[in-house]
Amino acid sequence: MSQPLRIVVAKPGLDGHDRGAKVVARTLRDAGHEVIYTGLRRTAQQIVETVRDEDARFLGLSSLSGAHNHLFPKVCELLVAEGLNDVIVFAGGIIPHDDRSGLFSCKIRAIFGPGTPTAEILEFIDTSANMADIGVGDSNDWFWESSA
Amino acid sequence: MSDQLIEAAINGNRRSIARTLSGLENGQITLDQIRQIADVSILRKDYDNWRSIAITGAPGVGKSCLIDKLLANWAGRGLKVALLAIDPSSPRTGGALLGDRVRITAIDLVDVKDKIYVRSIATRKSSGSVPLIVSDMIEFLILAGWDKVIIETVGSGQAEVRCAAIADRIVVVEGPARGDGVQAEKAGLLELADAVIVNKSDLDGAEKHAEELIESFHLGLGEAPPVLLTSAINGDGIAVASSTLLEIKDSGRSNRARWRERLLAQHERRILESAKLDEILVLLAAGSISIIEALDILGGQKNE
Structure with a gap:
């Protein structure tokens, strides 16, 4: 039997809404993965330390506050600085389409908006877990074309 | 797993420590292999005191909040303290939601965070409140220079004594209003406790429950374990509990068990x-x- 993937689901910044993050965490759990939820209002530094200490393969960032353009790149930057180049980062919440290309260029590999079927998130996880060079520190430009 | 990774872990690199723990958990490396790579002569300390302590008790009595306070206190004394926090895996899908970290704020204290390591662990296939591989993880953390390892068990019931198999000391956390005096007389986990903490002392019934426990222990044979009152939420009793737990001896009441x-x-x-x-x-x-x-x-x- 293959080992479960370890996935951190994190809420960066001053954002008190975590229904979406909990739905995603629950979906990943029910798909057989081990999900570490950080709780609300984490700093970029706290999130990166959690990913490091928990030896997570994936990091999911959720933001509904509008601060994603500030917080998400910071997390990616700190992951690379910490040498966590092979961690695969995905994101969700209220992320306008106009903002997405900038986040993809920070090597966030998927952005899921409201209305995304949970099955699609699992499909992304399964697909990307088998790809070798799409960590946050890899130069590859690949990203997941999400439906919402 | 590479020798360099293990060496880096033994030398304190946190990412390598995390990777090695995963390796043990996934069966990619054994403790014996780590011992061969690690220079065992660097084992700096001799241990006449305990190295690992299990904190157990029913769900919701405040184990995580109490542990948060212990981490801050012990790390503040200069000890390097690791926490292995265990949550259950789904028997149906094998997945797990590991949420103990949410309560742990001591890792955010800049003065002490380098002395604290927190790792969430799922029970995976094991049946008890603590998977047995945790005993290898404890040994490895000691090799990597951590002074004390706390094991937070899955919220457990009266008969759950599996943590006795892996930890040097067992602390049972209780809350107020946990039933009448007869509950304290029942057989099970309390018989193996090296210390009992009645948490939520700010609520009614905590002192009475502590008295009932003390009375019950004195009816039995051998030395009674300390019974301490704490309130993790407002800090009452934490300083005393932190000092007492560092010094507690094996109660010796339960060697065969x-x-x-x-x-x-x-x-x-x-x-x-x-x-x-x-x-x-x-x-x-x-x-x-x-x-x-x-x-x-x-x-x-x-x-x-």
């Missing part, structure tokens, strides 16, 4: 790690062998 748990846990691990397990489960589900036959096959008494 501990070895019994170790034996059972090791036996279970052997079954769970058996290559024949899946095949035997299929045969059992199909009704083609009996439970006794299955045990004989797993125990190597019968070849099939």
